Amino acid sequence: MTSITLLGEAELRNLVPLDLAAIDQIEAAFVALATEAVAMPPILRLDLPAHNGEVDVKTAWLPRLDSFAIKVSPGFFDNPSLGLPSLNGLMLVLSAKTGLTEAVLLDNGYLTAIRTAAAGAVAARWLAKANTPHVAVIGAGEQARLQLRALMLVRRVEHVRVWARDAASALRFSAEANNTLGVRCDVAASVHDALAEAEVAITTTPSRTPLIEAADLHPGLHITAMGSDAEHKNEIAPAALAAARYVCDRAQQTRVLGELHHAIAAGTMRDDAAIVELGQVIAKQAAGRTSDTDVTICDLTGTGAQDTAIAALALQRARAAKAGTTFGNGAPLK
Amino acid sequence: MTSITLLGEAELRNLVPLDLAAIDQIEAAFVALATEAVAMPPILRLDLPAHNGEVDVKTAWLPRLDSFAIKVSPGFFDNPSLGLPSLNGLMLVLSAKTGLTEAVLLDNGYLTAIRTAAAGAVAARWLAKANTPHVAVIGAGEQARLQLRALMLVRRVEHVRVWARDAASALRFSAEANNTLGVRCDVAASVHDALAEAEVAITTTPSRTPLIEAADLHPGLHITAMGSDAEHKNEIAPAALAAARYVCDRAQQTRVLGELHHAIAAGTMRDDAAIVELGQVIAKQAAGRTSDTDVTICDLTGTGAQDTAIAALALQRARAAKAGTTFGNGAPLK
Numbered sequence: 001m002t003s004i005t006l007l008g009e010a011e012l013r014n015l016v017p018l019d020l021a022a023i024d025q026i027e028a029a030f031v032a033l034a035t036e037a038v039a040m041p042p043i044l045r046l047d048l049p050a051h052n053g054e055v056d057v058k059t060a061w062l063p064r065l066d067s068f069a070i071k072v073s074p075g076f077f078d079n080p081s082l083g084l085p086s087l088n089g090l091m092l093v094l095s096a097k098t099g100l101t102e103a104v105l106l107d108n109g110y111l112t113a114i115r116t117a118a119a120g121a122v123a124a125r126w127l128a129k130a131n132t133p134h135v136a137v138i139g140a141g142e143q144a145r146l147q148l149r150a151l152m153l154v155r156r157v158e159h160v161r162v163w164a165r166d167a168a169s170a171l172r173f174s175a176e177a178n179n180t181l182g183v184r185c186d187v188a189a190s191v192h193d194a195l196a197e198a199e200v201a202i203t204t205t206p207s208r209t210p211l212i213e214a215a216d217l218h219p220g221l222h223i224t225a226m227g228s229d230a231e232h233k234n235e236i237a238p239a240a241l242a243a244a245r246y247v248c249d250r251a252q253q254t255r256v257l258g259e260l261h262h263a264i265a266a267g268t269m270r271d272d273a274a275i276v277e278l279g280q281v282i283a284k285q286a287a288g289r290t291s292d293t294d295v296t297i298c299d300l301t302g303t304g305a306q307d308t309a310i311a312a313l314a315l316q317r318a319r320a321a322k323a324g325t326t327f328g329n330g331a332p333l334k
Numbered sequence: 335m336t337s338i339t340l341l342g343e344a345e346l347r348n349l350v351p352l353d354l355a356a357i358d359q360i361e362a363a364f365v366a367l368a369t370e371a372v373a374m375p376p377i378l379r380l381d382l383p384a385h386n387g388e389v390d391v392k393t394a395w396l397p398r399l400d401s402f403a404i405k406v407s408p409g410f411f412d413n414p415s416l417g418l419p420s421l422n423g424l425m426l427v428l429s430a431k432t433g434l435t436e437a438v439l440l441d442n443g444y445l446t447a448i449r450t451a452a453a454g455a456v457a458a459r460w461l462a463k464a465n466t467p468h469v470a471v472i473g474a475g476e477q478a479r480l481q482l483r484a485l486m487l488v489r490r491v492e493h494v495r496v497w498a499r500d501a502a503s504a505l506r507f508s509a510e511a512n513n514t515l516g517v518r519c520d521v522a523a524s525v526h527d528a529l530a531e532a533e534v535a536i537t538t539t540p541s542r543t544p545l546i547e548a549a550d551l552h553p554g555l556h557i558t559a560m561g562s563d564a565e566h567k568n569e570i571a572p573a574a575l576a577a578a579r580y581v582c583d584r585a586q587q588t589r590v591l592g593e594l595h596h597a598i599a600a601g602t603m604r605d606d607a608a609i610v611e612l613g614q615v616i617a618k619q620a621a622g623r624t625s626d627t628d629v630t631i632c633d634l635t636g637t638g639a640q641d642t643a644i645a646a647l648a649l650q651r652a653r654a655a656k657a658g659t660t661f662g663n664g665a666p667l668k
Contacts, residue, residue, distance in 0.1 A: 041379060044376075096385060097385050
């Protein structure tokens with residue numbers, strides 16, 4: 001007889017807020033990727049062209065954790081016309097010792113949003129200059145808000161300039177940041193203007209054409225590029241990528257999915273170049289920023305290791321709080 | 335607000351028994367594989383070497399079905415020492431139109447066992463001779479029992495000869511078949527003896543070395559090979575495979591995982607040979623058995639299409655019976 005804990009989105013929002021503990025948990029996952037025998041197979045992707053839908057399944061096993069997640073992320077892009085969100089999804093949490101299902105996290109993508117924002121904070125913590133009062137945010141959606149909040153947990157921020165293709169969205173973002181985050185925020189007229197004084201820039205758009213060109217870079221800038229998590233997405237021009245110190249979450253993914261993929265295709269970076277991963281920088285196995293004048297870019301495509309890390313944190317807190325609904329699973333198959 | 339239906343193993347055993355409807359549902363999935371734009375990505379596999387564990391994730395979308403399954407199949411081979419079964423697992427059922435999770439089938443592998451047995455019956459229905467009174471069963475585990483029961487739903491069987499490496503298991507199987515299935519069953523002294531008079535043979539072992547040699551074949555024999563669902567498994571000698579009319583469930587899988595994989599490695603079959611799939615035979619797109627003297631072999635590795643088909647049947651019946659536990663999933667992520 002086994003039992004499974006079910007947790008809904010509202011419970012998970014309470015259990016796993018965006019805080020320093022979440023950022024530290026994700027940082028530990030990056031270190032594990034660089035230093036331990038993490039098992040992280042390529043993403044499983046199912047396409048349902050008749051319904052403009054796709055599903056990604058990600059998983060990873062981290063030797064240091066007692067459980068691992070299998071994350072199912074559907075994207076069904078006709079859903080808004082049905083009054084439903086395009087993105088949702090859930091995570092299964094399995095015991096790393098027995099394979100038994102321990103929990104089903106019905107988070108509708110919430111935990112992914114949190115671990116993605118936390119990864120951005122980890123990148124800034126290790127690659128940005130110590131002082132980063134000026135921040136550029138490119139894109140004005142939910143992840144842009146979370147990225148800024150996560151950054152403010154690891155760096156003092158004074159002035160934010162936001163740019164988005166949709167000016168009304170940028171205005172709403174700016175008003176919210178001024179009113180709720182205690183930071184001065186205004187709307188930039190262009191990506192170039194947004195970046196002009198920034199020590200940190202965060203890109204969070206689904207753009208298919210580069211938004212940041214080599215001419216937008218200046219000494220000391222750090223860019224965290226969050227948006228490119230699929231082949232067709234591209235936020236950083238190939239020449240800009242080649243002009244910076246390039247760091248990524250997982251080279252095997254960014255070679256195929258990330259900004260790196262476009263730079264290799266354009267010939268500005270080599271397919272066989274040695275690529276530094278963020279976990280190697282944290283573990284002091286590779287250099288990140290070496291001076292206050294370096295330009296650094298961190299290319300984040302999202303990894304199953306982050307999913308396993310955030311799911312393990314959620315389960316640990318749910319058990320401590322005795323949260324969730326328990327479902328008995330009948331006798332195992334003889 | 336969405337809700338999810340949870341079904342446990344006991345409920346699923348009641349809802350989806352091994353019957354003709356299950357066999358027909360799996361047959362339809364084979365036809366869909368051959369005739370429709372089924373999306374079935376390669377299996378996702380995660381290895382956890384520290385715990386002697388592995389997890390396979392399979393999925394497929396069939397255009398004819400309103401939902402699709404994502405199946406998680408863990409195998410943790412140290413579990414018996416903990417008093418737990420090695421194999422368990424569950425299926426998620428998602429809407430093919432919206433990607434929303436509709437059900438979690440906590441079946442501990444039961445539905446996989448049923449769809450696997452049903453596939454064996456489909457293979458015999460389309461590839462065995464019309465009259466098959468004599469049947470050989472190689473292996474004496476749970477799947478051997480289910481295979482025989484499934485076969486008896488589509489063919490009249492008079493006499494079964496069972497062979498297993500463990501003679502005590504073969505004796506238990508024989509006693510059960512005699513007592514509960516109304517069929518005469520005895521234990522064969524060897525694989526060769528078991529097959530000598532058989533019109534149908536079913537192999538259901540985890541063997542890593544061939545059990546059936548070319549010398550064991552005789553005109554009119556049909557073999558359903560169930561056991562080879564991983565690279566290292568092999569029940570049919572490469573020379574035997576090459577001497578028969580070869581049909582499989584999915585060529586892209588059997589080239590890597592199935593009996594075919596070993597025959598290609600041994601050089602008895604060509605890597606680029608045109609391979610007939612079972613669905614093509616059912617859809618009359620390719621020839622299966624052409625005479626009562628053909629020797630046919632059906633190489634079944636198990637497909638995500640079968641999982642989606644059996645999961646859709648389970649959900650349809652659960653809804654009709656208002657079975658299961660409903661779990662509200664909170665507000666979707668804004």
